Amino acid sequence: MNQPEFTVHTFRSCGTENVAQPELLTRLSQYKGLIFDMDGTLLDTMPAHVESWKQAAEHFGFPFTAQWLHSMGGMPSIKVVGEINRRFGLSLNPHEVSQFKQDAFRLLDNQYQRITLTCDILEQAYGEKKLAVGTGSQRDNALSLLENTGLLAKLDSVITASDVENHKPHPDTFLTACHQIQLKPNECVVFEDTVLGKQAAHAAGMDCFLVTEHGLVFYPLTDETL
Template sequence: MNTIDFSAYKGLIFDMDGTLIDTMPAHMAAWQATADRFNFPFHQDWLHSLGGMPSFKILSEVNREHGLSLDPKIVSRFKMDTFAEMEEHGEIISCTNIVLESFLGNKKIAVGTGSQRDCALRLLAKAGILSKLDAVVTATDVERHKPFPDTFLLAAEQLCLGADECVVFEDTELGKQAAHAAGMDCVMVESGKLIFHPK
């Protein structure tokens, strides 16, 4: 078990993609197919760095980065459909799921994700995680997405907890920025280990 002391927190808020479930390879495959279909450059590291941002917002970044005028709604719908049709969306990530399991029934547990609600609920149910959660906040539920704090603040509110009573688990820089902007400590998943980043 890791050496981080979680006793000070009443609520645990987990990002989903790349934090609880290793969906990033499937997301990257879907982005590759989308880039091929709509003829824009596919840069895996750059796209990965935007993890936590909804697909339609990533498309706005693609347009800005490459001087394109793709329709974010049409292109992101293709990407999300491609992702949804994949058989394998990834294994659960053990270091975070061990923490979730160990505090089940003792602390309130939420997910705060940049995925759309229907996709997030489907993935969480398939991974056997959904039934263990007290709240789920998705890109569908907030106006301002990561790195803004809204996702995590709404999750804390749905858990009936203050920001200072919650800790966030993340795997991207955008997610960590969102956690710190919310006034919450952040635990990052780095190479299969949990690394503590206080606010």
């Protein structure tokens, strides 16, 4: 596994998290486009996802742990159901379970907030760089969340699970976003919060910043990741 080149730590000022480290600004200056994952990267939606999956587990009677769900971060719900079937030897209907989970998530409206660290980066780059979102969420959900949090109008492209056949860790989501904003992969950098997402970014030929509890960790594309 490749090692991070450096970690960008956040610092607090007036109760909010800010990013102003010289190494981050220098690093970002070499890219023409920024591509962000949504859940867990721009928006703290994981509590709502955990609750909606918990409701689905209770309704359909399958085992559920939040820790395992976190490891599936970035994977569309219909494929998560496939993983549940494989892991527990079940034969759940992926479409039925996925639809139930999505409906439960929608009923948890407004149970999420913007992640200041990455949203500040997006806001500061608005008007200067191409901006896109590449998410494993379904299109209707993604557009609604981005609209409600004031981010949608700032984006040049939004690529969702509805728009590609092969999802993370495959590169399709980020390559499609790159194509939509008319840039080459090496002209873009990805912001992600999961290992699957980082793998997808590297598979697409892009550097990646991983959002962690300590700040941003930079994982450049190297020969080892190709």
